[in-house]
Amino acid sequence: MKKFWLTMTSVLLALVLINGSVFAGDSKDALDKIVKSGKLVVATELGTHPWAYKDPKTGKITGFTVELAQMFADDLGVELEIKTYEWAGIIPSLLTGKVDMLAACLTRTVPRSAKLMYAEPYVNMPGQVLVRKGEFKDLDSINTKKVVLTATTGSVWEQIAEKRLPKSTIRTNATNADNAIALQTRRADGYLNDKLQLVAAMNKYPGQFELIEQPLAWDSFAFAIRYDSFKLWNTVNLYMRLIKMDGRYGELFKKYLGYEWVPTSETGS
Amino acid sequence: MDFSWHIIKDWWPNILHALGITIIVFIVAGILSIFLGLTLGALSTSNKKFVTAGVRTYISIFRNTPLLVQLFFLFYGLPAVGIRMSPFTTGILGIALNEGAFMAEIFRGNIQSIDRGDWEAARTLALTRFQILYYVILPQAIRDSIPAVTGQLSIIIKDTSLLSLIMIVDLTRVSNQIYTRLFDLTGFSVALILYILMNILMTSASKLAEKRFQIRR
Amino acid sequence: MNEYQVIFNFLGAGLLEVLGLIPICIIFSLILGAGIGIIQTLRIPVIYHGISCYLIFMRGVPPLLLLLIIFFVAGFDSARVSAIFMLSFYHAAYIAEIFRGGIQSLPRGQFEASDSIALRFHQKMTYVIIPQVLRTILPALTGQYIILIKDTALVSAIGVMEILYNARQAMQVVYRPLLVYFLVALLFYILCFSLECLSSYFEKRLMLEKGLNQ
Numbered sequence: 001m002k003k004f005w006l007t008m009t010s011v012l013l014a015l016v017l018i019n020g021s022v023f024a025g026d027s028k029d030a031l032d033k034i035v036k037s038g039k040l041v042v043a044t045e046l047g048t049h050p051w052a053y054k055d056p057k058t059g060k061i062t063g064f065t066v067e068l069a070q071m072f073a074d075d076l077g078v079e080l081e082i083k084t085y086e087w088a089g090i091i092p093s094l095l096t097g098k099v100d101m102l103a104a105c106l107t108r109t110v111p112r113s114a115k116l117m118y119a120e121p122y123v124n125m126p127g128q129v130l131v132r133k134g135e136f137k138d139l140d141s142i143n144t145k146k147v148v149l150t151a152t153t154g155s156v157w158e159q160i161a162e163k164r165l166p167k168s169t170i171r172t173n174a175t176n177a178d179n180a181i182a183l184q185t186r187r188a189d190g191y192l193n194d195k196l197q198l199v200a201a202m203n204k205y206p207g208q209f210e211l212i213e214q215p216l217a218w219d220s221f222a223f224a225i226r227y228d229s230f231k232l233w234n235t236v237n238l239y240m241r242l243i244k245m246d247g248r249y250g251e252l253f254k255k256y257l258g259y260e261w262v263p264t265s266e267t268g269s
Numbered sequence: 270m271d272f273s274w275h276i277i278k279d280w281w282p283n284i285l286h287a288l289g290i291t292i293i294v295f296i297v298a299g300i301l302s303i304f305l306g307l308t309l310g311a312l313s314t315s316n317k318k319f320v321t322a323g324v325r326t327y328i329s330i331f332r333n334t335p336l337l338v339q340l341f342f343l344f345y346g347l348p349a350v351g352i353r354m355s356p357f358t359t360g361i362l363g364i365a366l367n368e369g370a371f372m373a374e375i376f377r378g379n380i381q382s383i384d385r386g387d388w389e390a391a392r393t394l395a396l397t398r399f400q401i402l403y404y405v406i407l408p409q410a411i412r413d414s415i416p417a418v419t420g421q422l423s424i425i426i427k428d429t430s431l432l433s434l435i436m437i438v439d440l441t442r443v444s445n446q447i448y449t450r451l452f453d454l455t456g457f458s459v460a461l462i463l464y465i466l467m468n469i470l471m472t473s474a475s476k477l478a479e480k481r482f483q484i485r486r
Numbered sequence: 487m488n489e490y491q492v493i494f495n496f497l498g499a500g501l502l503e504v505l506g507l508i509p510i511c512i513i514f515s516l517i518l519g520a521g522i523g524i525i526q527t528l529r530i531p532v533i534y535h536g537i538s539c540y541l542i543f544m545r546g547v548p549p550l551l552l553l554l555i556i557f558f559v560a561g562f563d564s565a566r567v568s569a570i571f572m573l574s575f576y577h578a579a580y581i582a583e584i585f586r587g588g589i590q591s592l593p594r595g596q597f598e599a600s601d602s603i604a605l606r607f608h609q610k611m612t613y614v615i616i617p618q619v620l621r622t623i624l625p626a627l628t629g630q631y632i633i634l635i636k637d638t639a640l641v642s643a644i645g646v647m648e649i650l651y652n653a654r655q656a657m658q659v660v661y662r663p664l665l666v667y668f669l670v671a672l673l674f675y676i677l678c679f680s681l682e683c684l685s686s687y688f689e690k691r692l693m694l695e696k697g698l699n700q
Contacts, residue, residue, distance in 0.1 A: 047655065085565060086645030088449050092558045095452070115452050150436070154449035171436040172446075174643060177658045184661065185348040187356070187436065204658050333632065333678040334671040335639035338650060342667040349663050423545075430548035434643060441551050448558060457555050461547060468546030 030100040030229035040073045041081045042103040043093045047176050049200035050256045051105040051221070064256035065221070068122055069103035071248065072239050086174055088154035091116065094226060101232065102224040105194065107156045112224075117233050120240040121222040122249075123257075126215035127157065130183065130191040130198040133210050142190055142212070143167045150179050150188035157192035160217050176201065184208065194219045196257065271454040280447055284459060287443040291429045291467075294361055294439070299425050301365035303418065306372025310410070311402050313377045324373065331370035337431050339363050344435045360432040368425055375417045379410040412482050419475035426467050440464070489660045496656035497669060500649035504638050504677070507570065507648065511638075512631055514574035519581025524611065526586045537582075544579035550640050552576060557644045569641035577634050584630065588623040589615060621692045628685035632678045639674070649673055 034040050044052040044066065052063040061082055073080035082103075085093050094102050094116060108118045129142060129149070136142050142149070143165045151157035153172040161170045171188065173179045180201045182188040191201065195211070202209045225233045243249040244263065253261035277284070313324045331339070340363040347353065354362070383406055391401040433442035440460050447456030522537060544552075549572070557568040592615065600610040642651035653670045657663060 047658075083564065084645070086643075088445070089557060089565065089645060091452070096558075096560075098563060111450070153445065158446075159450065171438075173436065174434070174645075175654065177655050181345060181654070181657055181661075181663070182436070185345055185663075186353060187344070187348070205661070330671075330675065333636075333675045335636035335650075335674055337639045337642075338667060338671050338674060341650070341654075342664070342671065345657075346663040346667050349661075427548040430550045431640075433550065441548060441554070444551070445554060448554075454555070454559065457551070457558075460551055461555075464548060464551065465543065465546040469542075 028228075029231045030226065031231035031235060034076070034078055034100055034232070037078075039079045039081050040069075040076065040101065041083060041099045042069050042101045043083050043085055043090055043099040044069075044102070044104045045087050045090055045175075046084050048105050048197055050196055052103070064252060065103050065105060065122070067252055067256075068243075069101075069223070071243065071252075072236065075239060076235070087152045088174065091154070091224075094224060097226075100225075100229070101236070105197070105221050106224055107194075107219050108222050109156055116224045117227055117229075118222040118224055119233060119236040121220040122240060123253075124218060124220045125194040125196060127160070127192065127194050127217045127219045128198055128215055129212045130193070130201060130209050131189060131212060132183065132186075133208060135189065136212060138212060139165065139214050139216065145169075147189045148187070149190040149192060150182050151192040152176060152179060155193070156219075157216075161192055164216060180204065192216065194221075272458045273453065273455050276447065276451065276453055276455045277459060280443070280456070283438075283443050283446075284440070284456075287438055287440045288463060290357075290432075290437065291426070291440050294357075294364065294429050294432065295422075295426050298361045298364040298368065298428075299422050301361070302368035302372050302421075302425070305365060305369030306374075306376050307407070307411075309369065309373035310376030310380050311407065313373070314380060314398075314402070314406075324377075328370045328373050328377075331367050332374070336363065336367045336428055337434065339367055340431060340435055356432075356435050356437045360429075360435060360437055364425060364428050364432075368421060368428065371421050371424075372418065375414050375421065376410060379413040379417075380406060382413070383409050415478050415482060416475065419471065419478060423468055423471045423475075426464070426471065430464075489662065492660050493656055493662070493666060493669065496652040497649060497666075497673065500647060500652035501673060503646070503648045507566070507573075507638055507641075507646075508635060508677075510570055511573040511577070511634060514570070515577040515581055515634070516627075518574060518578035520585050520616075522578060522582035523585025523589065526582060527589045541579045541582060544576055549576050549637055550643060553640060553644060565641070565644045565646045568644060569638075569646045573634060573637060573641070576637075577630060580630050580633075581627065584623050584626045585619065588619040588626075591622065592618060624685060624689055624692070628682060632681055635677050635681065636674065 044061075046052055046054055046061065048063070050063055051065040052061065054060070055062050061084075066082065069082075070080050083093065083099055087104075090102060090104050090106070091112070093099050102116075106112075106118075108121060112118075129136075129139070131142075136147075145167055147165075147168040149161050149165065149168050149170050151161065151170065151172055153174055155172075158170055158172055161168065168190075171182075173182055176193065176197060179188070179191045179193070183191045183201075184205060190212075191198065193201075195215075198211055202211070223236055225236065240249075250261045309324050309327065313321055315321055340360065343354075343363050344356065344359045347359075387405055387409075388401065391405045396404070429439055430441040432439050433445065438446075440463060444456030444460035447453060526534060526537060528534075553569065553572045556562075556572045557565060560568065560571070562568045562571065596614055596618065597610070600614045605614070638648055639650045642648055642654070645651065649670055653666050657666055660666070
């Protein structure tokens with residue numbers, strides 16, 4: 001009898017300690033909550049240039065994705081609150097209800113869609129491999145046993161690399177900064193990410209790295225919403241289409257990505 | 270807390286491999302740290318001031334700085350001066366150097382608690398310092414240290430989880446991988462159970478050792 | 487901005503964050519640990535074993551794994567709150583054992599004497615037992631809190647912008663790993679050493695009081 005109660009208590013303790021997620025997260029649609037409280041809470045990861053980063057001169061959080069989110073909040077008439085996490089914590093922050101929406105360089109994948117809703121994509125970008133200057137020419141030369149590739153923990157590149165470059169060894173690091181350092185110190189021979197973030201890393205280590213021209217995969221980024229917030233999802237979709245029609249999207253695109261946006265089926269409707 | 274057998278079945282080879290790495294690191298780093306601790310402990314009996322000061326400084330530095338920082342220093346700092354070892358070697362070295370300091374402190378305390386009379390008696394037999402240490406002092410000190418040393422070894426098992434942050438796929442990293450890909454906590458559940466099992470095994474081994482060597486606590 | 491200024495800024499911001507985290511964690515774990523330790527000495531049938539499970543759990547699980555689980559599962563507002571939660575609960579288990587050991591090592595006479603003058607339980611604890619226990623366990627508490635200071639380096643793994651995290655970010659701008667990690671180690675060394683000095687100071691003061699009273 002004593003043993004029974006013992007086990008029950010410890011199991012209860014363990015469950016209570018671990019299942020905090022049951023009590024987190026709203027059951028109402030997030031949009032209603034946003035309008036009522038006057039605040040839109042989004043999650044992003046800093047250090048991902050040009051999508052979301054801290055401006056070294058002003059100290060403000062800015063970037064293509066961040067400004068898109070800010071415009072959305074302005075259109076909605078609410079304030080924007082940005083919560084920053086490490087990449088591996090981004091999706092959990094949405095799923096456990098800490099934020100209403102993800103405003104990060106989040107790639108659309110089918111497995112992820114099983115857990116969250118993607119809005120209309122806001123940009124398409126090739127994913128490439130960054131290597132030290134002069135070492136590798138193309139993707140085939142990387143697909144060998146001795147090569148160590150690195151990507152950010154929780155990003156899609158780990159799985160894409162396993163499929164496309166199966167012979168190499170794939171490791172992950174927590175942030176882009178760690179990945180760049182790993183490449184620099186020869187801990188890794190290749191760093192996988194979308195083109196623009198790799199370009200940003202190249203600029204931080206002038207003259208040391210170069211991109212393998214062949215793209216590894218095509219990335220499309222989108223905002224993400226929980227499945228309990230259909231209203232929010234619908235509104236974000238509408239917003240994405242409207243800003244492309246009235247020219248604001250084109251302006252932002254040119255400002256952060258540096259070239260003109262041309263509406264084609266490749267870059268999103 | 271999730272626990273789906275289906276995921277465990279799929280990931281079992283990875284989990285086993287990661288567990289293997291954890292155990293190997295534990296064994297190698299454990300042995301190295303004990304030897305390092307013994308050496309430093311023996312050195313601390315020296316008459317020369319600068320030797321004892323050196324030992325004390327080493328112990329102080331490695332005990333008052335986090336293991337993680339030491340690992341990063343070895344892993345990312347050394348390549349900058351041309352010394353580059355595999356992550357595996359770096360991890361073992363880092364843990365051995367760190368825990369060696371803790372072991373040294375344990376052995377130092379137990380060596381100093383050995384009766385002065387033993388030293389004097391051994392000296393009257395015209396034994397050299399090294400012989401005294403090796404045949405008289407250390408055997409006693411080691412016996413007395415067994416409880417503390419096994420306690421420290423349990424800590425080494427937990428230290429291995431830090432290796433997940435220097436690109437080694439250990440048990441913690443594997444469970445993290447499962448979560449970031451499948452959003453399922455099963456990996457963590459398995460890791461928790463395995464770590465607790467290892468700790469219980471360690472504690473039982475410790476009790477057995479104490480019994481066998483008849484340590485009076 | 488020259489190199490050293492950048493490093494100084496980054497590490498300084500991290501230091502401030504850590505100086506905020508540590509006192510909160512110390513206070514939480516102290517209260518929680520002391521409470522649990524006292525409850526354990528009472529040996530209440532079911533609760534004793536339940537809490538023992540918690541204590542065994544915390545001793546066997548690596549803090550990093552616990553940190554990750556708490557971060558991903560619990561619905562906390564930020565990484566910082568997850569970090570505080572994990573550090574407090576993890577170290578509270580060790581502190582509980584320290585308190586329990588300290589209480590049980592007191593001579594039975596103290597308990598019997600306070601019972602004989604009809605002190606209630608909480609009065610007995612506050613005025614007689616705990617003051618004496620604190621004197622004895624101060625070194626062990628210090629040791630535990632030094633470990634806590636070192637464990638704050640772990641929370642960089644979930645994105646809390648403390649010293650180690652900022653150091654890694656700084657290295658993208660200024661590539662001097664040996665210097666930066668040396669400075670990080672130095673900062674932690676200073677923090678731990680200060681705690682030790684603080685503790686020695688209190689030990690001496692308490693010893694002096696005890697000596698005077700006798």
